[in-house]
Amino acid sequence: MINMAMRSQVYEWTNLANGGNSSLRRSTSDVPVAVPTDREIDVFTGGYGNNITKPAETTATQFVVIEDIAATPVRDGAVQIRINTTDYFQNPDVTNQDGIPGLASPYPRGTASTVAGTDNLLKSFDLYPDVYVLPGQVYQILYTAGADDSGSTTVVACFVKYTLYDGPDALIANKLLELGVTINPNNVDWYKRSLIEQQQKAAQAAAAAAAGGQA
Amino acid sequence: MAMRSQIYEWDASRTDGGGSAIAGSGANQAGRRLSIFVGGFGNNITKPAETTATEFVVIEDIAVSPSAFMKANNGAEAAYRGLTQANGLAGGRSFVQVRINTTDYFLDPDNIPNDGIPGTASPYPRSIDFQPSFNLYPDVYVLPGQVWDVLATYYNAAGFAYDSGTILAGQLQCFVKYTLYDGPDALIANKLLEMGISINPGNVDWYKRSLLGAQ
Numbered sequence: 001m002i003n004m005a006m007r008s009q010v011y012e013w014t015n016l017a018n019g020g021n022s023s024l025r026r027s028t029s030d031v032p033v034a035v036p037t038d039r040e041i042d043v044f045t046g047g048y049g050n051n052i053t054k055p056a057e058t059t060a061t062q063f064v065v066i067e068d069i070a071a072t073p074v075r076d077g078a079v080q081i082r083i084n085t086t087d088y089f090q091n092p093d094v095t096n097q098d099g100i101p102g103l104a105s106p107y108p109r110g111t112a113s114t115v116a117g118t119d120n121l122l123k124s125f126d127l128y129p130d131v132y133v134l135p136g137q138v139y140q141i142l143y144t145a146g147a148d149d150s151g152s153t154t155v156v157a158c159f160v161k162y163t164l165y166d167g168p169d170a171l172i173a174n175k176l177l178e179l180g181v182t183i184n185p186n187n188v189d190w191y192k193r194s195l196i197e198q199q200q201k202a203a204q205a206a207a208a209a210a211a212g213g214q215a
Numbered sequence: 216m217a218m219r220s221q222i223y224e225w226d227a228s229r230t231d232g233g234g235s236a237i238a239g240s241g242a243n244q245a246g247r248r249l250s251i252f253v254g255g256f257g258n259n260i261t262k263p264a265e266t267t268a269t270e271f272v273v274i275e276d277i278a279v280s281p282s283a284f285m286k287a288n289n290g291a292e293a294a295y296r297g298l299t300q301a302n303g304l305a306g307g308r309s310f311v312q313v314r315i316n317t318t319d320y321f322l323d324p325d326n327i328p329n330d331g332i333p334g335t336a337s338p339y340p341r342s343i344d345f346q347p348s349f350n351l352y353p354d355v356y357v358l359p360g361q362v363w364d365v366l367a368t369y370y371n372a373a374g375f376a377y378d379s380g381t382i383l384a385g386q387l388q389c390f391v392k393y394t395l396y397d398g399p400d401a402l403i404a405n406k407l408l409e410m411g412i413s414i415n416p417g418n419v420d421w422y423k424r425s426l427l428g429a430q
Binding site: 006007008011070072107108109154156186192196 | 286322324371411
């Protein structure tokens with residue numbers, strides 16, 4: 001297999017775990033675990049639900065573009081992005097907030113606004129422009145929930161869609177960033193095409209010059 | 216026809232092609248990755264999916280049966296939007312992964328292969344209740360001579376409906392949409408890949424036009 005240099009990726013977090021508050025692998029015996037109220041939980045390594053082995057970070061040859069985030073709307077769930085130590089979503093007075101409400105960016109789309117609800121929520125929010133995670137940065141997705149008034153443990157979830165640029169495509173992504181051009185697969189391809197066209201023109205010019213010299 | 220839009224639909228209850236319906240209330244296969252082509256369950260094909268030396272496949276969409284997030288101890292409650300409730304969920308908590316040769320496409324942020332795309336994010340079939348949050352872009356390329364597979368995994372076997380322990384139709388389904396480039400168009404697809412240009416029917420046609428223009 002060739003190294004796919006641009007890959008669409010997703011991460012789904014739920015508060016389902018096996019044998020404790022968190023587990024690294026999903027299992028058939030996962031059960032809902034209680035999530036604390038009004039506390040930011042890192043969906044990657046926060047200690048609740050399914051987690052991964054280490055904090056999410058980009059290597060020197062990787063570039064991540066976060067294109068969508070969403071959360072279950074129950075329990076007033078909200079989701080925030082943190083790059084290194086900086087929260088992405090802020091209040092107009094530059095104070096911290098919980099991030100995008102699940103009501104505005106519901107996961108799954110079409111879900112009800114409450115566990116007992118029968119409505120179909122659509123998204124009010126589109127993460128545009130995208131969020132860039134530059135090479136060498138650490139990023140977190142933080143989920144915050146309000147009180148659980150279901151009389152039971154509500155299952156909550158969070159969803160992240162991102163594109164991972166690796167190797168040469170990460171270099172091009174950096175170049176596009178310098179140029180002030182939006183980083184997406186189309187523009188990375190456009191940059192490659194423009195490089196190829198430049199090379200072809202240079203080769204043609206060199207050939208023409210050589211032919212002229214001989215004449 | 217050198218470019219052909221193709222689909223493959225898999226249903227765990229079907230038996231055509233030599234597979235057997237998932238039985239035993241799904242317990243034995245839960246948590247296992249099942250090839251939707253030759254996994255031995257549901258409708259199967261005669262041999263693993265692979266491209267010949269003159270074929271190029273571009274996978275454009277994958278989807279699997281959706282789930283919904285409910286609350287703990289919901290096993291006795293009525294079906295939710297057509298899905299059986301159990302273990303805090305409605306539905307089977309299903310995922311779908313793409314594998315090229317021996318490499319899984321979807322990774323967690325710690326670069327460890329995961330279960331793939333959740334059916335909650337890419338549901339099949341789509342409906343008002345279950346809408347997609349995920350779009351497979353950029354596409355996945357299967358180069359000439361490669362073997363590819365689509366793997367379905369479910370964790371909540373009690374979230375399916377059964378008849379005498381055998382899974383019912385429509386409970387666990389998977390869908391793949393891909394374009395098959397054959398003959399000269401596969402050669403052009405390879406050329407576009409070398410040039411770093413996205414492979415889609417529009418760009419293949421663009422390359423043909425540019426060849427004609429150069430003549």
